[in-house]
Amino acid sequence: MADSGWDIAMRRIDSEFDVPQFLASSLVRKIAANNFRLAATDRIKVGYLPDEVIARIQHIALESYLEAGEDIDEDILREDLWQQALTTRREMIASGELISEAEFRRRGGLTSxxxxxxxxxxxVFTLEVDGVEYFPALLAVPVSQRRSVYVICRIIATAPSDARLDFLTSRRESLCDRSLLEVLKDEGGFxxxxxxxxxxxxxWSRTSVKMYEGTHQTEPADIEPLYTAAADVDPRRPLWERASNALHLHGYQWPLGPYPDVRIFSLFVARQAxxxxxxxxxxxxxxxxDGERILIRIAAAVGTRLHSETLPRDQHESFIEIAKRIVGHLCKHL
Incomplete structure (x- = not known):
């Protein structure tokens, strides 16, 4: 018979903590019964146990029930991930990997x-811990290294702060077990x-282009798109440049053809983090x-003047080729 989540949790708690079996059993059952969080009233009863021990037991219980095939709500899993990230950040403060604003300014000789x-x-960027913003100590570099570090930080600003820190500090086999911040110090490292x-x-961002037959102000929910293309593109690039990349980079395209002969269609651009x-x-x-002409009406566009215009048509163009040409035109002229 397969072990239950309770069985697995009990073994793991016993291997990590010197906690009486009856107490561990009670904690696991109460935690599992309360969406894998120890209720405040029960927490008071074991106030002598440190917060980090309770947090670890909660995580062990959740992992164990998952391993046993128990059905766990997605919200509970997200909350657990958030709690684990918070625990890690608190440990980084204790170890000096995250420092206060005052300390960061002191190390860098920076004014407010x-x-x-x-x-x-x-x-530079910060990580929030318990409502307070902390700075990665590794960004407090000597003056000679600041320009290159600051430029790299600006490039990766599309990602969440914790992902940025991991990107900069994780050791990589392809870099001889060094981090990117270490490589940055090399000649040619930048x-x-x-x-x-x-x-x-x-x-960290995907731009998609979808086309629907007919004239639409918003994406229709009741019909399938004629064509969809998408590509991972830096969201700070101009709108029509990103749309052009989505249509040309072959990151994702569907369907692959054959395509209908469509004369009236609407093109939508969206960005998703x-x-x-x-x-x-x-x-x-x-x-x-319309015959030899292509009538274009920009009905909505961020940072683009809404207007209409006309382009000449090539008789042998498909609607996808027409869309690519229109987006290319908008790249150059808007």
Missing amino acids: QRLAALLSDDS ETVSRKAAVWAAE AGDSTPIREACVQIHV
Whole structure:
């Protein structure tokens, strides 16, 4: 018979902590019964146990029930991940890996105004712990290294702060077990790190282009798109440049063909951050192929003047080729 989540949790707690069996059993059952969090009233009863011990037992219980095949709500899993990240950040404060603003300014000889400027343009970043912003100590580099470190930080600003820190500090086999911050000190290291940073930063945002038959102001929910293309592109690039990349880079395209002969269609551009289920709608272009002309109406676009214009048509163009040409035109002229 397979072990239950309770069985697995009890073994792991016994191997890590010197806690009486009856107490461990009670904690596991109460934690599991309360969405894998020890209720405040029960926490008071074991007030002599440190917070980090309770947090670890909660995590052990959740992992054990998952391993046993128990059905765990996704919200509980997300909360557990958040708690684990918070525990890690608290440990980083204790070890000096994260430091206060005052200490960061002291180490760098920075004024409050200068630090505010560095934060505003993403040259440095912070991690929030218990409502307080802390700075990665590794960013308090000597003056001779600041320019290169600040530039790399600006490149990777598309990602969450904890991911940025991991990107900079994780040791990589391809770099002879060194981190990117260490490589940055080498001669020619800036070129290596900046290339990797640009590719990595683009992975945190995807731009998609969808086309639907007919004239639409918003994406229709009741019909399938004629064509969808998407690519990972740095969201700080101009809107129409990103749309062009999505149509040309072959990151994702569907369907593969054959395509219908469509004369009236609407093109929508959206951007979606990694881990975010809701895309940000950025543009809508309504397109009407009328004989030798292509009538374009920009119905919505971030940072673009809404207007209509006409382009000449090539008789042999498919609607996808027309869309690529229109987006290329908008790249150059808007």
